[in-house]
Structure formats: structure tokens, C-alpha cells
Amino acid sequence: MTQVMNQFQKMPYVLLRMLGLAALVVALLLFGLSGAEANDPGSNLEVVVEVVSDSDAEAKPKKSRFENLKWYVVSPFTEQGRTNLKFLIDGTWSTLLMSVLALIISIFVGLLIAIPGIAKSKPLRSSNVVYVEIVRSIPLLPLILWVYYGLPEIAGIQFDYFWAGVFALALSDSAFEAEIFRAGIQSIPRGQAEAGRTVGLTYFQTMRYVVLPQAVRRILPALGNQFAYMVKMSALVSVIGLQELTRRANELIVTEYRALEIYTVLILEYLVIILIIGQGVRWLERKLSEENEVVRK
Amino acid sequence: MSKSVAAIEMIDVNKWFGDFHVLKDINLNIGRGERVVICGPSGSGKSTAVRCINRLETHEKGTIHVDGMQLSNNRKAIAAIRNEVGMVFQQFNLFPHLTVLENLTLGPIKSRGLTKPDADDRAMALLERVRIPEQADKKPGQLSGGQQQRVAIARSLCMEPKIMLFDEPTSALDPEMISEVLEVMLELAEDGMTMVVVTHEMGFARKAADTMVFMDEGKIVETGDPKTFFEAPRTERCKQFLDQILSH
Numbered sequence: 063m064t065q066v067m068n069q070f071q072k073m074p075y076v077l078l079r080m081l082g083l084a085a086l087v088v089a090l091l092l093f094g095l096s097g098a099e100a101n102d103p104g105s106n107l108e109v110v111v112e113v114v115s116d117s118d119a120e121a122k123p124k125k126s127r128f129e130n131l132k133w134y135v136v137s138p139f140t141e142q143g144r145t146n147l148k149f150l151i152d153g154t155w156s157t158l159l160m161s162v163l164a165l166i167i168s169i170f171v172g173l174l175i176a177i178p179g180i181a182k183s184k185p186l187r188s189s190n191v192v193y194v195e196i197v198r199s200i201p202l203l204p205l206i207l208w209v210y211y212g213l214p215e216i217a218g219i220q221f222d223y224f225w226a227g228v229f230a231l232a233l234s235d236s237a238f239e240a241e242i243f244r245a246g247i248q249s250i251p252r253g254q255a256e257a258g259r260t261v262g263l264t265y266f267q268t269m270r271y272v273v274l275p276q277a278v279r280r281i282l283p284a285l286g287n288q289f290a291y292m293v294k295m296s297a298l299v300s301v302i303g304l305q306e307l308t309r310r311a312n313e314l315i316v317t318e319y320r321a322l323e324i325y326t327v328l329i330l331e332y333l334v335i336i337l338i339i340g341q342g343v344r345w346l347e348r349k350l351s352e353e354n355e356v357v358r359k
Numbered sequence: 360m361s362k363s364v365a366a367i368e369m370i371d372v373n374k375w376f377g378d379f380h381v382l383k384d385i386n387l388n389i390g391r392g393e394r395v396v397i398c399g400p401s402g403s404g405k406s407t408a409v410r411c412i413n414r415l416e417t418h419e420k421g422t423i424h425v426d427g428m429q430l431s432n433n434r435k436a437i438a439a440i441r442n443e444v445g446m447v448f449q450q451f452n453l454f455p456h457l458t459v460l461e462n463l464t465l466g467p468i469k470s471r472g473l474t475k476p477d478a479d480d481r482a483m484a485l486l487e488r489v490r491i492p493e494q495a496d497k498k499p500g501q502l503s504g505g506q507q508q509r510v511a512i513a514r515s516l517c518m519e520p521k522i523m524l525f526d527e528p529t530s531a532l533d534p535e536m537i538s539e540v541l542e543v544m545l546e547l548a549e550d551g552m553t554m555v556v557v558t559h560e561m562g563f564a565r566k567a568a569d570t571m572v573f574m575d576e577g578k579i580v581e582t583g584d585p586k587t588f589f590e591a592p593r594t595e596r597c598k599q600f601l602d603q604i605l606s607h
Contacts, residue, residue, distance in 0.1 A: 256415050257452035257511075261466030261518055262442055271465060275456045 083337055135318045136327045146314055150327055153307035158335065160224060160306065161293045164231035168292075169285070171232065172239025177269070179244045190240065197237035203298050206230040210302040227299035227306075235292055242284045246277035279350050286343030290336045297332075307331050364427040366391045366522055366553045367412055372421035374407060381407050382418065383577040389570075391521075394554045396564040396585075399574035400600060405557045408574070409524050412555065413444040426521060442470075445515030449527040451507045453499035459486070459510050460495040463517045471518070478517075485513040489543050505536030509543055516547075523547065525556040559604055565589065573597045 136150070137143035179190030210226040213219075221229060250273050258268035278285075300309035311328040315321050367389040374382040381404045389395050397405045410416040411423060414430055414437045423430040425440045454462050463482035467473040473481070486492040489509040491502075499507055508528055515523060525544065529537045541563045548554060548567040558564065564571060564585060571588035573581040573596075581588070581597045592598045 251450075251452075253448055253450050253452035254454065257446075257448065257454070257514075259415070260413060260441060260444070260446040261514060262438070262470030263466060264438070264470070267469050271469060272454055276454075279456070 131323060132320050133323055135320045136323050146318065146324075147327070149314060150307070150310050150324070150331065153305055153310040154331065154335070156224065156304060156306040157293065157296050160227050160231065160299065160304070161289070161296050163228045164235060164296070165289050165292055167228070167232035168235035168239045168288075171236040172241075173243050175236060175240035176243035176247065179240065180247055190244070194237045194240055197233060198241075200234065202230065202234050202295055203301065205234055206298055206302060209233075223299070223302050223304035226302060227296065227304055231292060231296060231299070234295075235288060238288055239285075242281050242288070243277070246281035246284075247273055249280055250276050279347075282343060282347050282350070286340065289339055289343070293335055293339065294332060365389060365424070366393065366426060367555065368422075368424040369408075369411075370422045372408070372411060372418045372423060374404075374411065374416065374418045374420075381577050382411070385421070385579055387572065387579065387582075389553065389555065392551045392553055393569050394548050394552075394567050395556070395570045395572060396568040397555065397557045397572045397574060398559060398561075398564070398600070398604075399580075403574040404577040405574045406526050409526050409555055409557055412522075412524060413441050413446055415446075442518065443521045444524060445518055445520035445522070446524045447508070447511050447515055447526065447528045449530050451499070451504075451511045451531070453507055453511055453514070455499055458496050458498060459491075459502070462499065462510060463514050466514070466518050482513070482517055485516050486510075488516075488546075489513045490539075503536060504532045505539045508532060508536075508540045512540075512543055512547070522553040522555070525554065525558065527557050527559075529558065529560055561589070561601075561605060573600065575600070 134140045134143055136146055138147060175190055175193050178186035179194075181187055206227065209230045210221060210223070213221070213226075247269075254272050254276065255268050258272040259265075263271065296306060297308040300306060300312065303309065305313075307328060311324050315324050318324065365388050367387065369385050369387040372382055372385040373380070383404075385404075385408055387395075387408075397408065399405050407416055411418050411430075412425060417432075418430075426443050428436055428440055430436065430440060453459075454465065457465065460479065460482055463485060464473075464475065464478035467478045467481065468475060483492060483495065486495055489512060491506055491509055494502055494506060494510070499510065502510065512528075528544070529540050532540065537560065541560060544554075544556070544563065545567055554567075556563075556568075568585045571581075571583055571585050572579055573588070573592075573594075575596050581592060581594050583593075588597075589601065592601060
């Protein structure tokens with residue numbers, strides 16, 4: 063009963079924390095956009111003319127650097143800003159879909175690589191070590207380029223931007239996932255697997271029903287980390303031309319010439335995505351741990 | 360398999376952990392329905408000997424037959440033997456992410472192919488038998504040590520084994536919880552289960568054991584029926600040990 067109460071007492075705290083983060087984002091945006099109205103296209107032109115025409119700059123009070131920012135290019139209050147924002151935000155889908163697919167593949171591959179890593183047989187363990195050491199030492203950017211420009215030459219298949227990105231991200235991340243899984247599995251006391259074997263389960267059944275469910279609960283924070291990391295690293299796929307968030311920002315800067323404003327929005331986009339992922343993982347963690355220690359009646 | 364085949368037969372079993380010779384020429388013949396209690400100082404190899412019986416440890420030399428089947432690296436033989444042998448651990452080793460009921464039914468459903476209702480029925484009957492049916496839907500972490508160990512016993516029994524191994528089943532328990540576990544074990548003994556029990560509970564040994572085995576430094580030093588074992592141990596080492604644990 064008291065634990066039920068605790069759950070309720072904790073809830074507002076979680077909400078508060080989320081609200082706090084949301085408020086921070088909004089504050090940053092408002093701080094940035096505050097110049098939007100003042101610096102509408104017309105008045106901005108005047109400023110430029112003034113500065114140019116005024117030969118005696120020192121007589122005038124110094125202008126704040128912020129006043130030179132042209133937030134209207136990404137302001138939701140101007141027509142141009144709205145069009146630009148829509149263009150930027152439309153990359154979310156590519157970024158997210160690519161990251162999620164890469165995550166699913168890399169978790170699956172990582173698990174397959176982790177299992178020989180805990181085997182008794184030395185050759186199996188070595189295969190795990192070789193894979194992990196090689197794959198995690200390949201920098202992601204060259205790997206993306208290699209997959210997109212290099213792989214078609216030997217494999218005879220040309221990935222499009224999207225699948226080249228997914229493939230490179232998944233491959234690169236799988237080594238990290240493998241190590242996370244290995245650590246998680248090894249953290250489960252050996253008696254658990256032994257008990258599984260003594261009630262007649264096979265090795266794989268023991269893994270599936272006894273060891274992995276417990277290991278996954280423990281490695282959930284690390285998996286959440288990898289997911290956030292993956293979303294951020296997916297920005298590198300912009301170099302081969304996929305119109306995800308970063309690529310779109312770069313393209314917009316080419317036409318608007320405003321790096322700070324657009325990159326700020328870009329960073330906020332990643333911030334929002336990763337905040338949502340973070341809360342999702344925390345929610346999952348709570349749900350699983352509640353399941354683990356059911357409330358005592 | 361004829362009745363005459365021993366439940367467990369260990370012949371000249373030897374095992375090493377690296378350079379450490381844990382088991383030295385272990386010979387043990389356990390008949391069907393026989394209750395054997397193994398005692399001895401820690402590090403004497405008693406747990407290892409028991410764990411060899413269901414292949415949680417491998418032996419390097421000698422042969423072990425369980426229910427007429429020889430233990431080798433043959434996976435089928437190992438699986439068949441594990442199907443006949445239940446095991447209760449010192450640390451209970453219940454599955455913390457499953458409910459008590461699921462702990463019992465996991466093995467029967469996944470390895471014996473029982474349907475869930477059948478497995479549930481069998482599990483509930485066993486929970487009645489160990490007197491904790493009301494805990495069926497709780498997680499192991501919410502139970503006391505004594506209750507957890509009784510669940511562990513029920514979990515083993517749910518596989519309907521012919522032989523039960525107990526590896527220091529009461530050593531991790533608070534003193535007041537030891538008796539509830541021993542009671543369940545005594546009932547099991549009365550029902551004619553073949554049992555191999557590693558324990559320091561000499562009261563239980565006196566009541567339940569057909570045969571006492573005393574191990575020291577990887578060897579079986581003395582075997583005998585409980586009466587002569589406790590009253591007139593033949594070896595000096597065994598006498599010393601009994602004096603130690605019975606003195607308080």
C-alpha cells in the first residue's frame with residue numbers, strides 16, 4: 063500500500079522534470095526569436111543602410127551583436143520562416159526512421175555477436191573479440207562513405223542514401239550493442255542459468271526466458287544511450303545526400319546565408335527528439351521495474 | 360531399466376579446477392529411494408560432487424551413471440539425466456522476473472510441452488504441498504528466504520524428478536526459517552524420493568538419512584548409517600568434524 067502511495071508521489075516529480083525541460087526549450091526558442099519582430103526584413107535593410115552610410119561609427123552607441131541576427135528566417139510568425147521551418151522539420155522522419163531501423167538491426171546483430179562472447183569455447187570467444195575490435199575502430203564517417211561509394215564496386219549493389227545510412231549506422235553500432243549485451247548477460251548470477259538448465263531448459267531457452275529478460279532490464283539505460291547517440295550520429299549521413307535534418311539545414315543555409323539561426327533550430331530539433339527518447343526509455347525502465355517488484359498487498 | 364540399477368553410481372570420479380584436485384577417486388552408489396546426506400568442512404568438494412551428478416560441473420576422470428544412463432558430453436544424455444534430476448541451490452536461484460507460479464511452470468511448459476492450464480494445476484498442487492499457495496502470484500523478491508527455498512523445492516518437483524539434489528539448502532537462511540524448509544524435505548523423504556543432500560543440519564541427517572557420507576579434501580573419508588556415523592565414527596578426522604559442529 064505504501065508503495066502505491068510512493069508511485070503517486072513520484073509522478074508529479076517526473077512531470078515537473080519534463081515540464082522543466084520543456085520550459086528550457088521554449089525559453090531558448092523565445093530568446094532566439096525575440097529579435098524576429100524587430101528585425102523584420104524591412105527594418106533590417108535600414109540598419110544595413112545606416113551602418114554603411116554612417117561614416118562616424120564611434121559616435122553612435124555600439125549595436126548589440128544580437129541585433130544583427132535574422133531570426134525571421136526561422137520564425138513561425140513570418141511566412142518565410144514558416145516555410146523554412148517546415149522544410150527543416152520535414153527531415154525528422156528520415157532521421158528518426160533511419161535511427162530506429164539501424165537501432166533494431168544493431169540490437170539484433172549485437173545480440174548475435176554477444177552470445178559467442180560468453181561461450182566456453184575459445185574460438186567462439188575470439189570471433190566475438192575480432193568483430194567487436196574491428197567494427198568499433200572504424201570511424202562512422204568513412205564507413206558511411208565506404209558503404210555508399212565503395213561497396214557497390216565489390217558487392218554489385220547500390221544502396222540508396224537511406225539504406226546506406228541505415229547499414230553503416232547499424233554496423234557501426236552493433237559492436238557497441240554486442241558489448242552492452244555481453245556485460246548485461248555476464249551481470250546475471252550464474253545460478254540463474256544453472257537453475258534454468260536444471261528445470262530442463264535448453265541453452266537457448268535459458269537465454270530467452272531466464273537470462274535475457276533480466277539482462278535487458280539492466281542494460282536499458284545503456285541501450286537508451288545508444289539510441290540517443292545513434293540519432294545524433296545519423297547527422298553524418300547527410301554527407302552522402304540523404305535529406306535528413308542536418309542535410310536540410312545545410313541546404314537552407316545555402317539559400318538563406320544564416321548559419322547561426324538555422325543551426326540553432328537544427329540543434330533544438332535533435333534536443334527535442336532525444337528528450338522524447340530519454341523520457342520513453344525512463345518510462346520503459348519504470349514499467350519493467352514495477353513488473354519486477356510488484357506492489358506488496 | 361531394471362529395478363536393480365542404482366539411482367546414482369559414481370566410480371573413481373576425479374575432477375580438477377586448474378591445478379587444484381577437487382574430487383579424488385569418488386566412489387558412491389546410491390540406490391533408488393535412498394537418502395544420502397553428505398557433510399564435511401567447506402572446500403571438501405561436497406558441492407562439486409553433487410553438481411557433477413547433473414553436469415553443472417564436468418568430471419575429468421571416472422564414470423557417473425544416473426538412472427542407468429552414463430553422463431558424457433552427449434547432449435541428449437545430459438538432457439535426459441537433467442529431466443530425472445531436480446536440484447535445490449543454496450541461493451535458491453529463483454527467477455526474479457517471474458511470479459512464483461511462473462517459476463514453477465516455466466520448465467514443464469517449455470521443456471515438457473505441458474499446456475499452461477495443466478502446468479498451473481500441477482504447480483498449484485505443489486505449492487499447496489509446500490504450504491504457500493497464497494503466494495502464487497507474487498514475485499520471489501517479496502517472499503522470505505524460507506518461502507523462497509520452498510518455492511525452489513516446488514519448482515524442482517514440478518518437473519517430476521526421480522532424484523532430488525540439495526546443495527546446502529538451508530545455509531543461506533535465517534535460523535527461524537530453517538525448520539520450515541527441513542520439514543518439507545522430511546516429508547519428501549517420507550514419500551520415498553531419492554535424495555542427495557549436502558547439509559550441516561545434523562538433526563535432519565539423523566531423522567532422514569539412510570546413509571551418511573563424510574568428505575574431506577576431495578575424498579570420501581567415511582560412509583555409514585547415521586547411527587554408527589554419529590555415535591562411533593571410525594576416522595579421527597570425522598570425529599573431529601562432528602565434535603566441532605555438534606558442540607554448540
